[in-house]
Amino acid sequence: MLSVKGARKTFYAGTLDERRALDDLDLTLADGDFCVVIGSNGAGKSTLLNAISGKQRLDAGSVTIDGVDVTALPVHRRARYIARVFQDPMIGTAPTMTIAENMLLAELRGRRLRLAHGLTQRRRQTYRDRLALLGLGLENRIDAPVGVLSGGQRQSLSLIMAVTTEPRILLLDEHTAALDPKTADTVMQATIRAIAEFHLTVLMVTHNMEHAVRYGNRLIMMDRGAVHLEVAMPEKAGYTVDSLIERFHVKTDRMVLQA
Amino acid sequence: MMDFVSSFIGLIPVTIAQSLILSFVAIGIMLPFRILDFPDLSSEGAFPLGGVVTGVTVAAGYDPLLAIALAVVCGFLAGCTTAFIHLRFRINTLLAGILVLTMLYSINLRIMGRTNIALFTYESLFRNLGASWANDPYFKTLVVGVIVFGVLALLYAFFNTEKGMGMRAVGASPDMAEAQGISIWSMTIAGVGLASAFSALAGSLMAQSQGFADVGMGFGILINGLAALIIGEVIVGRKSIGRQLLAPVVGSVVYYQLISLCLTIGLQPGDLKLATGLFVLAMLAAPRLFGGSSTSIAGMKN
Numbered sequence: 348m349l350s351v352k353g354a355r356k357t358f359y360a361g362t363l364d365e366r367r368a369l370d371d372l373d374l375t376l377a378d379g380d381f382c383v384v385i386g387s388n389g390a391g392k393s394t395l396l397n398a399i400s401g402k403q404r405l406d407a408g409s410v411t412i413d414g415v416d417v418t419a420l421p422v423h424r425r426a427r428y429i430a431r432v433f434q435d436p437m438i439g440t441a442p443t444m445t446i447a448e449n450m451l452l453a454e455l456r457g458r459r460l461r462l463a464h465g466l467t468q469r470r471r472q473t474y475r476d477r478l479a480l481l482g483l484g485l486e487n488r489i490d491a492p493v494g495v496l497s498g499g500q501r502q503s504l505s506l507i508m509a510v511t512t513e514p515r516i517l518l519l520d521e522h523t524a525a526l527d528p529k530t531a532d533t534v535m536q537a538t539i540r541a542i543a544e545f546h547l548t549v550l551m552v553t554h555n556m557e558h559a560v561r562y563g564n565r566l567i568m569m570d571r572g573a574v575h576l577e578v579a580m581p582e583k584a585g586y587t588v589d590s591l592i593e594r595f596h597v598k599t600d601r602m603v604l605q606a
Numbered sequence: 607m608m609d610f611v612s613s614f615i616g617l618i619p620v621t622i623a624q625s626l627i628l629s630f631v632a633i634g635i636m637l638p639f640r641i642l643d644f645p646d647l648s649s650e651g652a653f654p655l656g657g658v659v660t661g662v663t664v665a666a667g668y669d670p671l672l673a674i675a676l677a678v679v680c681g682f683l684a685g686c687t688t689a690f691i692h693l694r695f696r697i698n699t700l701l702a703g704i705l706v707l708t709m710l711y712s713i714n715l716r717i718m719g720r721t722n723i724a725l726f727t728y729e730s731l732f733r734n735l736g737a738s739w740a741n742d743p744y745f746k747t748l749v750v751g752v753i754v755f756g757v758l759a760l761l762y763a764f765f766n767t768e769k770g771m772g773m774r775a776v777g778a779s780p781d782m783a784e785a786q787g788i789s790i791w792s793m794t795i796a797g798v799g800l801a802s803a804f805s806a807l808a809g810s811l812m813a814q815s816q817g818f819a820d821v822g823m824g825f826g827i828l829i830n831g832l833a834a835l836i837i838g839e840v841i842v843g844r845k846s847i848g849r850q851l852l853a854p855v856v857g858s859v860v861y862y863q864l865i866s867l868c869l870t871i872g873l874q875p876g877d878l879k880l881a882t883g884l885f886v887l888a889m890l891a892a893p894r895l896f897g898g899s900s901t902s903i904a905g906m907k908n
Contacts, residue, residue, distance in 0.1 A: 422784040426785060427787060431785050437779075438781045440782055441778035444771070448774075451768070452786045455768055456786045460769040460772045465770075
Protein backbone atom coordinates (compact mmCIF):
# COMPACT_ATOMS: atom_id res chain seq x y z
CA MET A 348 0.00 0.00 0.00
CA LEU A 349 1.19 3.46 -0.91
CA SER A 350 0.07 6.56 0.85
CA VAL A 351 1.04 10.15 0.09
CA LYS A 352 -0.27 12.67 2.59
CA GLY A 353 -0.22 16.45 2.48
CA ALA A 354 2.63 16.47 -0.04
CA ARG A 355 4.00 19.91 -0.73
CA LYS A 356 6.82 20.96 -2.99
CA THR A 357 7.63 24.44 -4.22
CA PHE A 358 10.33 25.17 -6.76
CA TYR A 359 12.21 28.47 -6.82
CA ALA A 360 10.48 29.54 -3.63
CA GLY A 361 10.59 33.27 -2.99
CA THR A 362 11.50 34.20 -6.56
CA LEU A 363 9.42 35.40 -9.47
CA ASP A 364 9.63 31.88 -10.89
CA GLU A 365 8.08 30.34 -7.81
CA ARG A 366 6.08 27.30 -8.80
CA ARG A 367 4.05 25.07 -6.59
CA ALA A 368 4.53 21.60 -8.02
CA LEU A 369 2.70 19.73 -5.27
CA ASP A 370 0.06 21.51 -3.23
CA ASP A 371 -1.20 19.52 -0.28
CA LEU A 372 -1.64 16.42 -2.38
CA ASP A 373 -3.18 13.27 -0.90
CA LEU A 374 -3.15 9.96 -2.70
CA THR A 375 -3.58 6.42 -1.45
CA LEU A 376 -3.14 3.29 -3.53
CA ALA A 377 -4.49 0.01 -2.18
CA ASP A 378 -2.69 -3.21 -3.02
CA GLY A 379 -3.42 -4.16 -6.61
CA ASP A 380 -4.53 -0.68 -7.63
CA PHE A 381 -3.54 0.39 -11.12
CA CYS A 382 -3.82 4.14 -11.06
CA VAL A 383 -3.35 6.22 -14.18
CA VAL A 384 -2.28 9.85 -13.77
CA ILE A 385 -2.95 12.46 -16.41
CA GLY A 386 -2.60 16.22 -16.37
CA SER A 387 -1.13 19.06 -18.35
CA ASN A 388 2.55 19.88 -18.37
CA GLY A 389 3.52 21.42 -15.07
CA ALA A 390 0.58 19.86 -13.24
CA GLY A 391 3.01 18.07 -10.92
CA LYS A 392 2.87 14.52 -12.27
CA SER A 393 6.62 14.08 -12.49
CA THR A 394 7.15 15.73 -9.14
CA LEU A 395 4.68 13.29 -7.63
CA LEU A 396 6.56 10.30 -9.06
CA ASN A 397 9.87 11.79 -7.97
CA ALA A 398 8.52 12.40 -4.49
CA ILE A 399 7.45 8.77 -4.25
CA SER A 400 10.74 7.41 -5.61
CA GLY A 401 12.77 9.71 -3.37
CA LYS A 402 14.41 11.67 -6.19
CA GLN A 403 12.63 14.78 -4.94
CA ARG A 404 12.42 15.63 -1.24
CA LEU A 405 9.13 17.07 -0.09
CA ASP A 406 8.86 20.45 1.63
CA ALA A 407 6.05 19.01 3.74
CA GLY A 408 3.95 15.89 3.90
CA SER A 409 4.79 12.21 4.00
CA VAL A 410 5.18 9.12 1.84
CA THR A 411 4.36 5.77 3.39
CA ILE A 412 4.82 2.36 1.77
CA ASP A 413 3.34 -0.69 3.48
CA GLY A 414 3.12 1.28 6.69
CA VAL A 415 6.78 2.32 6.60
CA ASP A 416 7.37 6.06 6.52
CA VAL A 417 9.96 6.53 3.76
CA THR A 418 9.73 10.33 3.57
CA ALA A 419 13.29 10.85 4.78
CA LEU A 420 14.88 8.01 2.81
CA PRO A 421 16.98 8.64 -0.32
CA VAL A 422 16.23 6.87 -3.61
CA HIS A 423 18.50 3.90 -3.05
CA ARG A 424 17.01 3.13 0.35
CA ARG A 425 13.48 3.07 -1.10
CA ALA A 426 14.48 0.81 -3.98
CA ARG A 427 13.49 -2.33 -2.08
CA TYR A 428 9.86 -1.25 -2.37
CA ILE A 429 9.82 0.59 -5.67
CA ALA A 430 10.64 -0.27 -9.26
CA ARG A 431 10.49 2.42 -11.87
CA VAL A 432 10.46 2.55 -15.65
CA PHE A 433 11.67 5.93 -16.86
CA GLN A 434 10.44 7.83 -19.87
CA ASP A 435 13.92 7.93 -21.36
CA PRO A 436 15.02 4.41 -22.36
CA MET A 437 18.61 5.57 -21.83
CA ILE A 438 18.13 6.19 -18.11
CA GLY A 439 16.54 2.98 -16.93
CA THR A 440 19.38 0.71 -18.01
CA ALA A 441 23.19 0.79 -17.86
CA PRO A 442 24.27 0.98 -21.52
CA THR A 443 27.84 -0.27 -21.20
CA MET A 444 26.78 -3.31 -19.20
CA THR A 445 25.30 -6.45 -20.71
CA ILE A 446 21.64 -7.41 -20.67
CA ALA A 447 22.35 -10.15 -18.12
CA GLU A 448 24.30 -7.74 -15.89
CA ASN A 449 21.45 -5.25 -15.99
CA MET A 450 19.00 -7.94 -15.06
CA LEU A 451 21.21 -9.07 -12.21
CA LEU A 452 21.22 -5.58 -10.73
CA ALA A 453 17.45 -5.43 -11.08
CA GLU A 454 17.06 -8.79 -9.40
CA LEU A 455 19.18 -7.54 -6.51
CA ARG A 456 17.24 -4.28 -6.28
CA GLY A 457 17.22 -3.05 -2.72
CA ARG A 458 19.23 -6.01 -1.45
CA ARG A 459 22.69 -6.00 -0.02
CA LEU A 460 25.18 -6.67 -2.82
CA ARG A 461 27.55 -9.47 -1.94
CA LEU A 462 31.15 -10.11 -2.86
CA ALA A 463 30.08 -13.26 -4.65
CA HIS A 464 30.20 -14.05 -8.35
CA GLY A 465 27.12 -12.41 -9.84
CA LEU A 466 26.06 -14.13 -13.03
CA THR A 467 25.74 -17.77 -12.08
CA GLN A 468 24.52 -20.25 -14.69
CA ARG A 469 21.22 -20.56 -12.88
CA ARG A 470 20.63 -16.83 -12.96
CA ARG A 471 21.55 -16.63 -16.63
CA GLN A 472 18.96 -19.27 -17.40
CA THR A 473 16.33 -17.44 -15.36
CA TYR A 474 17.02 -14.25 -17.29
CA ARG A 475 16.77 -16.05 -20.62
CA ASP A 476 13.39 -17.42 -19.59
CA ARG A 477 12.15 -14.00 -18.49
CA LEU A 478 13.34 -12.31 -21.68
CA ALA A 479 11.68 -14.98 -23.79
CA LEU A 480 8.36 -13.65 -22.48
CA LEU A 481 8.93 -10.49 -24.51
CA GLY A 482 9.22 -12.34 -27.78
CA LEU A 483 11.96 -9.98 -29.01
CA GLY A 484 14.73 -12.55 -29.23
CA LEU A 485 16.67 -10.82 -26.44
CA GLU A 486 17.07 -14.18 -24.67
CA ASN A 487 19.75 -15.07 -27.22
CA ARG A 488 21.68 -11.85 -26.64
CA ILE A 489 22.07 -11.67 -22.89
CA ASP A 490 25.79 -10.93 -23.16
CA ALA A 491 25.30 -8.01 -25.53
CA PRO A 492 25.76 -4.53 -24.07
CA VAL A 493 22.41 -2.81 -23.59
CA GLY A 494 23.70 0.21 -25.51
CA VAL A 495 23.37 -1.64 -28.81
CA LEU A 496 19.64 -2.25 -28.35
CA SER A 497 16.96 -0.07 -29.91
CA GLY A 498 14.90 2.26 -27.75
CA GLY A 499 11.96 -0.12 -27.78
CA GLN A 500 14.11 -3.09 -26.85
CA ARG A 501 15.72 -1.16 -24.02
CA GLN A 502 12.37 -0.04 -22.71
CA SER A 503 11.06 -3.61 -22.88
CA LEU A 504 14.13 -4.72 -20.95
CA SER A 505 13.54 -1.97 -18.36
CA LEU A 506 10.01 -3.23 -17.98
CA ILE A 507 11.07 -6.84 -17.51
CA MET A 508 13.70 -5.68 -15.02
CA ALA A 509 11.08 -3.77 -13.08
CA VAL A 510 8.20 -6.23 -13.02
CA THR A 511 9.85 -9.63 -12.65
CA THR A 512 11.29 -8.58 -9.32
CA GLU A 513 7.74 -8.04 -8.04
CA PRO A 514 8.10 -4.61 -6.48
CA ARG A 515 5.59 -3.39 -3.92
CA ILE A 516 5.03 -0.30 -6.09
CA LEU A 517 5.65 0.04 -9.81
CA LEU A 518 6.14 3.57 -11.13
CA LEU A 519 5.66 4.06 -14.87
CA ASP A 520 6.77 7.50 -15.97
CA GLU A 521 5.35 8.00 -19.47
CA HIS A 522 7.32 4.91 -20.27
CA THR A 523 6.03 4.58 -23.82
CA ALA A 524 6.14 8.27 -24.74
CA ALA A 525 9.59 8.16 -26.35
CA LEU A 526 8.74 5.19 -28.57
CA ASP A 527 7.16 5.02 -32.01
CA PRO A 528 3.43 4.14 -31.93
CA LYS A 529 3.87 0.48 -32.85
CA THR A 530 6.65 -0.15 -30.34
CA ALA A 531 4.77 1.86 -27.74
CA ASP A 532 1.83 -0.45 -28.20
CA THR A 533 3.99 -3.58 -27.87
CA VAL A 534 5.59 -2.28 -24.67
CA MET A 535 2.21 -1.26 -23.30
CA GLN A 536 0.74 -4.70 -23.98
CA ALA A 537 3.69 -6.33 -22.22
CA THR A 538 3.16 -3.91 -19.33
CA ILE A 539 -0.48 -4.83 -18.95
CA ARG A 540 0.24 -8.56 -19.06
CA ALA A 541 2.96 -8.22 -16.44
CA ILE A 542 0.84 -6.10 -14.12
CA ALA A 543 -1.94 -8.66 -14.27
CA GLU A 544 0.38 -11.61 -13.86
CA PHE A 545 2.25 -10.24 -10.85
CA HIS A 546 -0.73 -8.38 -9.31
CA LEU A 547 1.34 -5.23 -9.07
CA THR A 548 0.35 -1.95 -7.49
CA VAL A 549 0.97 0.63 -10.18
CA LEU A 550 1.11 4.37 -10.61
CA MET A 551 1.33 5.22 -14.30
CA VAL A 552 1.78 8.71 -15.68
CA THR A 553 0.74 9.08 -19.29
CA HIS A 554 -0.09 11.67 -21.90
CA ASN A 555 -1.83 9.08 -24.00
CA MET A 556 -5.58 9.50 -23.45
CA GLU A 557 -6.30 6.22 -25.20
CA HIS A 558 -4.18 4.41 -22.61
CA ALA A 559 -5.72 6.44 -19.81
CA VAL A 560 -9.19 5.32 -20.81
CA ARG A 561 -8.36 1.73 -21.51
CA TYR A 562 -6.08 0.76 -18.65
CA GLY A 563 -6.17 0.82 -14.89
CA ASN A 564 -8.91 0.72 -12.30
CA ARG A 565 -8.43 4.33 -11.24
CA LEU A 566 -7.80 7.50 -13.15
CA ILE A 567 -6.76 10.80 -11.62
CA MET A 568 -6.18 14.13 -13.22
CA MET A 569 -3.69 16.45 -11.63
CA ASP A 570 -3.86 20.18 -11.87
CA ARG A 571 -1.61 22.72 -10.19
CA GLY A 572 -0.07 20.18 -7.89
CA ALA A 573 -3.22 18.52 -6.58
CA VAL A 574 -5.63 15.78 -7.56
CA HIS A 575 -8.15 17.72 -9.58
CA LEU A 576 -10.57 14.91 -10.42
CA GLU A 577 -10.72 11.21 -9.92
CA VAL A 578 -12.76 8.40 -11.44
CA ALA A 579 -12.64 4.79 -10.39
CA MET A 580 -14.16 1.55 -11.55
CA PRO A 581 -16.89 0.81 -12.41
CA GLU A 582 -17.60 4.39 -13.51
CA LYS A 583 -14.26 4.54 -15.32
CA ALA A 584 -15.23 1.72 -17.68
CA GLY A 585 -17.89 3.93 -19.21
CA TYR A 586 -15.39 6.55 -20.35
CA THR A 587 -14.25 7.14 -23.89
CA VAL A 588 -11.47 9.46 -24.94
CA ASP A 589 -14.07 12.06 -25.92
CA SER A 590 -16.08 11.90 -22.76
CA LEU A 591 -12.90 11.92 -20.73
CA ILE A 592 -11.71 15.08 -22.42
CA GLU A 593 -15.07 16.69 -21.92
CA ARG A 594 -15.24 15.65 -18.29
CA PHE A 595 -11.75 16.81 -17.47
CA HIS A 596 -11.86 19.94 -19.63
CA VAL A 597 -8.50 19.05 -20.99
CA LYS A 598 -6.83 22.17 -22.16
CA THR A 599 -3.32 21.31 -23.16
CA ASP A 600 -2.51 21.08 -26.81
CA ARG A 601 -0.36 18.03 -26.27
CA MET A 602 -3.24 16.05 -24.88
CA VAL A 603 -5.69 17.24 -27.47
CA LEU A 604 -3.24 16.37 -30.21
CA GLN A 605 -2.73 12.89 -28.88
CA ALA A 606 -6.42 12.28 -28.33
CA MET B 607 73.08 4.76 -35.30
CA MET B 608 74.03 1.39 -33.81
CA ASP B 609 74.82 3.30 -30.70
CA PHE B 610 71.28 4.35 -29.93
CA VAL B 611 69.81 0.98 -30.97
CA SER B 612 72.03 -0.91 -28.59
CA SER B 613 71.51 1.54 -25.77
CA PHE B 614 67.73 1.38 -26.31
CA ILE B 615 67.80 -2.41 -26.25
CA GLY B 616 69.98 -2.33 -23.18
CA LEU B 617 67.36 -0.19 -21.44
CA ILE B 618 64.41 -2.45 -22.26
CA PRO B 619 64.54 -4.62 -19.10
CA VAL B 620 64.89 -1.63 -16.76
CA THR B 621 62.09 0.17 -18.54
CA ILE B 622 59.78 -2.83 -18.35
CA ALA B 623 60.30 -3.13 -14.60
CA GLN B 624 59.56 0.58 -14.21
CA SER B 625 56.58 0.55 -16.51
CA LEU B 626 54.99 -2.33 -14.62
CA ILE B 627 55.31 -0.32 -11.41
CA LEU B 628 53.82 2.71 -13.13
CA SER B 629 51.02 0.64 -14.64
CA PHE B 630 49.37 0.93 -11.23
CA VAL B 631 49.10 4.67 -11.86
CA ALA B 632 47.40 3.94 -15.19
CA ILE B 633 45.04 1.54 -13.40
CA GLY B 634 44.42 4.28 -10.82
CA ILE B 635 43.49 6.67 -13.62
CA MET B 636 41.40 4.13 -15.52
CA LEU B 637 39.18 3.03 -12.63
CA PRO B 638 37.51 6.37 -11.87
CA PHE B 639 37.64 7.62 -15.47
CA ARG B 640 36.28 4.55 -17.24
CA ILE B 641 34.40 2.59 -14.59
CA LEU B 642 32.89 5.37 -12.48
CA ASP B 643 32.75 8.14 -15.09
CA PHE B 644 34.63 10.28 -12.56
CA PRO B 645 37.67 11.87 -14.28
CA ASP B 646 40.12 12.16 -11.43
CA LEU B 647 43.50 13.81 -10.95
CA SER B 648 44.24 12.61 -7.44
CA SER B 649 46.85 10.12 -8.63
CA GLU B 650 49.26 12.99 -9.20
CA GLY B 651 49.21 13.52 -5.43
CA ALA B 652 48.63 9.94 -4.34
CA PHE B 653 51.71 8.66 -6.16
CA PRO B 654 54.23 10.81 -4.24
CA LEU B 655 52.15 10.27 -1.09
CA GLY B 656 52.76 6.54 -1.45
CA GLY B 657 56.47 7.16 -2.03
CA VAL B 658 56.81 9.55 0.91
CA VAL B 659 54.93 7.34 3.38
CA THR B 660 57.05 4.40 2.29
CA GLY B 661 60.25 6.40 2.61
CA VAL B 662 59.48 7.54 6.15
CA THR B 663 58.30 4.12 7.26
CA VAL B 664 61.26 2.22 5.82
CA ALA B 665 63.75 4.80 7.05
CA ALA B 666 62.28 4.39 10.53
CA GLY B 667 63.29 0.75 10.34
CA TYR B 668 59.93 -0.87 9.74
CA ASP B 669 59.24 -3.71 7.35
CA PRO B 670 58.78 -2.72 3.68
CA LEU B 671 55.51 -4.67 3.60
CA LEU B 672 54.18 -2.47 6.38
CA ALA B 673 55.34 0.53 4.38
CA ILE B 674 53.41 -0.69 1.34
CA ALA B 675 50.30 -1.27 3.44
CA LEU B 676 50.51 2.20 4.99
CA ALA B 677 51.05 3.78 1.58
CA VAL B 678 48.00 2.00 0.19
CA VAL B 679 45.83 3.08 3.13
CA CYS B 680 46.97 6.71 2.84
CA GLY B 681 46.34 6.65 -0.92
CA PHE B 682 42.89 5.24 -0.30
CA LEU B 683 42.08 8.04 2.13
CA ALA B 684 43.32 10.64 -0.37
CA GLY B 685 41.01 9.24 -3.05
CA CYS B 686 38.10 9.11 -0.62
CA THR B 687 38.70 12.79 0.13
CA THR B 688 38.48 13.71 -3.55
CA ALA B 689 35.27 11.72 -3.96
CA PHE B 690 33.79 13.24 -0.82
CA ILE B 691 34.58 16.79 -1.92
CA HIS B 692 32.83 16.13 -5.21
CA LEU B 693 29.79 14.39 -3.70
CA ARG B 694 29.26 16.65 -0.73
CA PHE B 695 29.94 20.05 -2.25
CA ARG B 696 29.05 19.28 -5.87
CA ILE B 697 32.49 20.47 -6.95
CA ASN B 698 33.62 19.28 -10.36
CA THR B 699 35.63 16.05 -10.10
CA LEU B 700 38.71 17.52 -11.78
CA LEU B 701 38.72 20.53 -9.48
CA ALA B 702 38.23 18.29 -6.46
CA GLY B 703 41.27 16.30 -7.62
CA ILE B 704 43.38 19.41 -8.10
CA LEU B 705 42.47 20.60 -4.61
CA VAL B 706 43.49 17.27 -3.11
CA LEU B 707 46.73 16.91 -5.05
CA THR B 708 47.75 20.47 -4.22
CA MET B 709 47.05 19.99 -0.54
CA LEU B 710 48.85 16.66 -0.65
CA TYR B 711 52.06 18.42 -1.68
CA SER B 712 52.18 20.22 1.67
CA ILE B 713 51.14 17.08 3.51
CA ASN B 714 53.82 15.02 1.76
CA LEU B 715 56.45 17.60 2.73
CA ARG B 716 55.21 17.54 6.35
CA ILE B 717 55.26 13.75 6.47
CA MET B 718 58.82 13.61 5.26
CA GLY B 719 60.09 16.79 6.91
CA ARG B 720 62.39 17.39 3.94
CA THR B 721 62.16 17.15 0.18
CA ASN B 722 63.72 13.70 -0.21
CA ILE B 723 64.98 10.63 1.62
CA ALA B 724 67.61 8.21 0.33
CA LEU B 725 66.62 4.61 0.97
CA PHE B 726 69.59 2.76 -0.49
CA THR B 727 70.77 1.61 2.92
CA TYR B 728 67.38 0.40 4.15
CA GLU B 729 65.29 -2.67 3.55
CA SER B 730 63.08 -2.84 0.48
CA LEU B 731 60.65 -5.39 -0.90
CA PHE B 732 63.11 -6.25 -3.64
CA ARG B 733 66.07 -6.57 -1.29
CA ASN B 734 64.11 -8.72 1.16
CA LEU B 735 62.91 -11.07 -1.53
CA GLY B 736 65.92 -11.17 -3.77
CA ALA B 737 68.98 -10.29 -1.68
CA SER B 738 71.75 -10.02 -4.26
CA TRP B 739 69.35 -9.77 -7.19
CA ALA B 740 67.61 -6.78 -5.69
CA ASN B 741 68.78 -4.47 -8.44
CA ASP B 742 68.44 -6.92 -11.28
CA PRO B 743 65.74 -5.54 -13.61
CA TYR B 744 64.58 -9.05 -14.53
CA PHE B 745 64.07 -9.87 -10.89
CA LYS B 746 62.15 -6.63 -10.34
CA THR B 747 60.04 -7.40 -13.38
CA LEU B 748 59.20 -10.78 -11.93
CA VAL B 749 58.25 -9.39 -8.52
CA VAL B 750 56.18 -6.50 -9.86
CA GLY B 751 54.74 -8.68 -12.62
CA VAL B 752 53.39 -11.10 -10.05
CA ILE B 753 51.82 -8.24 -8.10
CA VAL B 754 50.30 -6.75 -11.26
CA PHE B 755 48.92 -10.11 -12.29
CA GLY B 756 47.45 -10.71 -8.86
CA VAL B 757 45.83 -7.27 -8.77
CA LEU B 758 44.35 -7.68 -12.26
CA ALA B 759 42.95 -11.10 -11.34
CA LEU B 760 41.41 -9.69 -8.16
CA LEU B 761 39.94 -6.70 -9.99
CA TYR B 762 38.52 -8.94 -12.70
CA ALA B 763 36.89 -11.17 -10.11
CA PHE B 764 35.63 -8.15 -8.18
CA PHE B 765 33.97 -6.50 -11.16
CA ASN B 766 32.10 -9.74 -11.79
CA THR B 767 30.73 -9.92 -8.26
CA GLU B 768 27.40 -8.41 -7.30
CA LYS B 769 29.16 -5.53 -5.58
CA GLY B 770 31.53 -4.95 -8.49
CA MET B 771 28.64 -4.79 -10.92
CA GLY B 772 26.93 -2.33 -8.63
CA MET B 773 30.02 -0.14 -8.83
CA ARG B 774 30.09 -0.34 -12.61
CA ALA B 775 26.41 0.59 -12.75
CA VAL B 776 27.11 3.81 -10.84
CA GLY B 777 29.41 4.89 -13.65
CA ALA B 778 27.28 3.52 -16.47
CA SER B 779 23.97 5.05 -15.35
CA PRO B 780 23.68 6.74 -11.95
CA ASP B 781 19.89 7.00 -12.18
CA MET B 782 19.56 3.30 -12.92
CA ALA B 783 22.01 2.37 -10.17
CA GLU B 784 20.17 4.46 -7.60
CA ALA B 785 16.83 3.02 -8.67
CA GLN B 786 18.22 -0.47 -8.04
CA GLY B 787 19.15 0.50 -4.51
CA ILE B 788 22.85 1.12 -5.08
CA SER B 789 24.35 3.96 -3.06
CA ILE B 790 26.17 6.33 -5.39
CA TRP B 791 28.01 7.79 -2.43
CA SER B 792 29.50 4.63 -1.08
CA MET B 793 30.38 3.19 -4.47
CA THR B 794 32.03 6.41 -5.66
CA ILE B 795 34.00 6.89 -2.46
CA ALA B 796 35.15 3.27 -2.44
CA GLY B 797 36.01 3.26 -6.15
CA VAL B 798 37.93 6.54 -6.24
CA GLY B 799 39.63 5.57 -2.98
CA LEU B 800 40.68 2.26 -4.48
CA ALA B 801 42.08 4.03 -7.53
CA SER B 802 44.24 6.35 -5.46
CA ALA B 803 45.35 3.38 -3.38
CA PHE B 804 46.78 1.89 -6.58
CA SER B 805 48.57 5.13 -7.41
CA ALA B 806 50.04 5.17 -3.91
CA LEU B 807 51.08 1.53 -4.34
CA ALA B 808 52.94 2.57 -7.48
CA GLY B 809 54.64 5.37 -5.53
CA SER B 810 55.62 2.95 -2.79
CA LEU B 811 57.10 0.39 -5.17
CA MET B 812 58.83 3.12 -7.14
CA ALA B 813 60.49 4.56 -4.03
CA GLN B 814 61.73 1.10 -3.08
CA SER B 815 62.88 0.33 -6.58
CA GLN B 816 64.80 3.53 -7.19
CA GLY B 817 66.07 3.80 -3.63
CA PHE B 818 64.71 7.20 -2.72
CA ALA B 819 61.51 9.09 -2.08
CA ASP B 820 61.03 12.63 -3.28
CA VAL B 821 58.10 15.03 -2.90
CA GLY B 822 58.46 15.92 -6.57
CA MET B 823 58.39 12.35 -7.79
CA GLY B 824 54.82 12.52 -9.06
CA PHE B 825 55.25 15.51 -11.32
CA GLY B 826 53.52 14.84 -14.65
CA ILE B 827 52.72 11.26 -13.68
CA LEU B 828 49.04 11.82 -14.43
CA ILE B 829 49.56 12.71 -18.07
CA ASN B 830 51.99 9.82 -18.45
CA GLY B 831 49.41 7.46 -16.99
CA LEU B 832 46.67 8.87 -19.17
CA ALA B 833 48.83 8.50 -22.28
CA ALA B 834 49.59 4.92 -21.27
CA LEU B 835 45.91 4.21 -20.73
CA ILE B 836 44.96 5.61 -24.12
CA ILE B 837 47.66 3.60 -25.91
CA GLY B 838 46.53 0.48 -24.10
CA GLU B 839 42.93 1.06 -25.07
CA VAL B 840 43.94 1.44 -28.71
CA ILE B 841 45.86 -1.84 -28.53
CA VAL B 842 43.57 -4.11 -26.51
CA GLY B 843 40.29 -2.18 -26.71
CA ARG B 844 37.79 -1.69 -23.92
CA LYS B 845 34.79 -3.66 -25.03
CA SER B 846 34.80 -6.02 -22.07
CA ILE B 847 35.78 -5.56 -18.46
CA GLY B 848 38.78 -7.85 -18.99
CA ARG B 849 40.14 -5.72 -21.83
CA GLN B 850 39.42 -2.54 -19.93
CA LEU B 851 41.50 -3.84 -17.02
CA LEU B 852 44.33 -5.04 -19.26
CA ALA B 853 44.56 -1.78 -21.21
CA PRO B 854 46.39 0.31 -18.57
CA VAL B 855 49.03 -2.38 -18.05
CA VAL B 856 49.68 -3.08 -21.73
CA GLY B 857 49.59 0.64 -22.47
CA SER B 858 52.01 1.40 -19.69
CA VAL B 859 54.57 -1.13 -20.92
CA VAL B 860 54.36 0.20 -24.47
CA TYR B 861 54.29 3.89 -23.49
CA TYR B 862 57.42 3.81 -21.36
CA GLN B 863 59.30 1.96 -24.10
CA LEU B 864 58.35 4.78 -26.43
CA ILE B 865 59.60 7.30 -23.90
CA SER B 866 62.83 5.36 -23.55
CA LEU B 867 63.17 5.34 -27.33
CA CYS B 868 62.66 9.09 -27.47
CA LEU B 869 65.34 9.62 -24.85
CA THR B 870 67.88 7.36 -26.55
CA ILE B 871 67.51 9.12 -29.88
CA GLY B 872 68.41 12.32 -28.09
CA LEU B 873 65.22 14.06 -27.02
CA GLN B 874 65.71 16.15 -23.93
CA PRO B 875 63.88 14.81 -20.86
CA GLY B 876 62.36 18.25 -20.41
CA ASP B 877 60.74 18.08 -23.84
CA LEU B 878 58.96 14.84 -23.09
CA LYS B 879 56.12 16.44 -21.18
CA LEU B 880 55.32 18.58 -24.20
CA ALA B 881 55.54 15.53 -26.46
CA THR B 882 53.33 13.46 -24.18
CA GLY B 883 50.86 16.30 -23.77
CA LEU B 884 50.61 16.76 -27.53
CA PHE B 885 50.16 13.02 -27.95
CA VAL B 886 47.31 12.86 -25.42
CA LEU B 887 45.73 15.94 -26.96
CA ALA B 888 45.92 14.41 -30.43
CA MET B 889 44.37 11.15 -29.24
CA LEU B 890 41.54 12.93 -27.44
CA ALA B 891 40.95 15.33 -30.31
CA ALA B 892 41.08 12.72 -33.08
CA PRO B 893 37.42 11.69 -32.85
CA ARG B 894 36.32 15.32 -33.05
CA LEU B 895 38.53 15.95 -36.05
CA PHE B 896 37.85 12.79 -37.99
CA GLY B 897 34.40 11.98 -36.67
CA GLY B 898 32.59 8.82 -35.72
CA SER B 899 34.46 5.60 -35.50
CA SER B 900 37.31 6.47 -33.19
CA THR B 901 35.23 7.98 -30.41
CA SER B 902 35.85 4.91 -28.30
CA ILE B 903 39.49 5.89 -28.03
CA ALA B 904 38.82 9.17 -26.37
CA GLY B 905 35.72 7.87 -24.66
CA MET B 906 34.20 11.31 -24.56
CA LYS B 907 30.49 11.39 -24.12
CA ASN B 908 28.65 12.04 -27.38
